Amino acid sequence: MKLIDFLSGPGGLPDAFLFDIDGTLLYGNRPQPGAAKLLALLRRRKIPFFFLTNDGTHTHQEKSTLLNNAGIDAFPEEMISCTDPVSPEFARRGWSDKRFFLIGNPANVPGIRVETNRERLESCDGLLFCGGPHDWHADFTALFNFFRRHPDRLLVVPNPDLFNPLPDGVSLCPFGQMQLVLTLLERIGIQLEPVHFGKPYGSVYDLAMQRFGAGIDRKNVLCVGDLLDSDILGANRAGMVSALVLTGLTTAAQAAAAPDSRRPHHIFEAIG
Ligand SMILES: [Mg+2]
Numbered sequence: 001m002k003l004i005d006f007l008s009g010p011g012g013l014p015d016a017f018l019f020d021i022d023g024t025l026l027y028g029n030r031p032q033p034g035a036a037k038l039l040a041l042l043r044r045r046k047i048p049f050f051f052l053t054n055d056g057t058h059t060h061q062e063k064s065t066l067l068n069n070a071g072i073d074a075f076p077e078e079m080i081s082c083t084d085p086v087s088p089e090f091a092r093r094g095w096s097d098k099r100f101f102l103i104g105n106p107a108n109v110p111g112i113r114v115e116t117n118r119e120r121l122e123s124c125d126g127l128l129f130c131g132g133p134h135d136w137h138a139d140f141t142a143l144f145n146f147f148r149r150h151p152d153r154l155l156v157v158p159n160p161d162l163f164n165p166l167p168d169g170v171s172l173c174p175f176g177q178m179q180l181v182l183t184l185l186e187r188i189g190i191q192l193e194p195v196h197f198g199k200p201y202g203s204v205y206d207l208a209m210q211r212f213g214a215g216i217d218r219k220n221v222l223c224v225g226d227l228l229d230s231d232i233l234g235a236n237r238a239g240m241v242s243a244l245v246l247t248g249l250t251t252a253a254q255a256a257a258a259p260d261s262r263r264p265h266h267i268f269e270a271i272g
Contacts, residue, residue, distance in 0.1 A: 003224065003243065004034050004041075004272035014241065016216045017042065017049035018080075018208055020199075020225030021063065023165040023248020024271075025051075030167065031070040032247050034272015039073060048216065049078070050208055052223070054159040054198035054230060056083040057131035057174070059107050080208055082158035082198025083108040083130055089197055099123070100156065101146075103139060103174070104130025118142050126154025131174035140181050147181070151190045160196035161230055165249045199225070200234030224271075226250055228262040241265050 007013055019025055025035040042049055051074060055063060060076035067074035086109045090096055101124040102114035108130055115124050121142055147153065155178075162176035175194070182192060197203050209218055221240040225231020226248025235242035244255055244264035255267050 001268055002034065002270050002272050003245065003266075003268040004038050006266065006268065007038075007041075013042075013045065013047055014222040015220035016047065016212055016222075018052040018205075018221060018223040018235070018240070019049060020223075020227070020231050020248075021051055021053045021067065022055065023226035024224055024231075024245055025067065025072060026070055027165065027247065028167045029066065029070060031072055032245075032271055034270060036070075036072045037272055043073070048212055050080050050211060051078055052080050052199065052204060052208060054082045054161050054173070055131075055164075056081055056108060056158040056198065057104065059105060080204055080211065081108070082160075082196070082204060084207055085197040085203035086128070086156070086158060087111040089203060095125075095154070098125035098154070100126050100128035100154070102128050102130065103134050104128070104132050121146055124153070126156060129155075129157045129174045129178055131159065131177075136177065140177075144181050144184055147185055147190060147192060148188065151185075151192065155192045155194045156196075157194050158197045160194075160198055160201070161227065163249065165226070170249070199227075199230035200237055202234075202238060205234060205238035205240065228254065228258050228264070232258070232264045233262045236261060236263075236265075243268060245269075245271060247271070 025032055060079035063079055064074040064076045099113040099115055101121045102116055106114055157175045157178055159173055160175055161173045163170040164173055218239050222243055223235035223240050224243045226245050228250055232242045232244055242264045243266040245268050247270050
């Protein structure tokens with residue numbers, strides 16, 4: 001069944017929606033079938049929604065533009081990403097005075113003390129890896145040596161995903177890239193404990209509930225996504241309704257074999 005047909009059925013529309021983007025509304029730069037139509041319907045019916053993405057590489061403006069370029073209406077203020085909780089979470093953990101070596105766009109982590117010059121990596125309290133173009137060879141060599149010398153320094157990768165689906169394969173998310181360094185560190189007996197803030201972790205869902213405001217019950221929020229480990233687990237843990245679309249990285253067989261924590265409330269072959 002398609003999501004758009006389900007929503008026109010007897011159950012009607014939920015109070016609100018959270019939409020994953022990559023693999024759900026977009027496939028690479030292409031729109032997924034029915035995505036633009038569904039969002040237009042929600043706008044007409046004044047059903048609130050946010051885009052909830054683990055993409056911490058693009059700014060909200062850039063991510064909206066990617067959707068716009070695919071013919072899908074979206075606005076920066078409708079974006080919630082894995083980097084949005086960085087500032088409040090750092091404050092809560094007492095890290096506001098710490099300085100982090102940043103791989104990523106400083107605009108995505110306002111209020112954080114960041115260092116982007118690799119020559120000053122040694123004096124940093126940790127790594128904040130949001131992603132984007134960077135010199136893998138130079139960065140990973142420097143980071144391997146940094147954590148080898150200082151295994152107690154902090155490692156923050158807001159997006160816990162390893163892969164991002166593309167029409168011709170996958171791209172490596174920042175944490176997928178970081179696995180290369182982590183594997184080498186493990187080979188010499190060093191185990192780091194990375195900190196994440198994106199789906200399936202609770203802070204992005206709490207942020208979404210704050211943004212919806214009073215009057216929206218999280219039990220009536222439908223979270224649509226393509227990944228069991230982030231979209232579905234996160235929605236289930238957050239007490240929301242999870243809906244898997246089979247247009248991204250997850251197959252029907254994988255969904256059927258999912259353990260309870262990652263079992264979607266609904267499975268749809270596509271949005272429309
Ligand atoms: Mg996705």
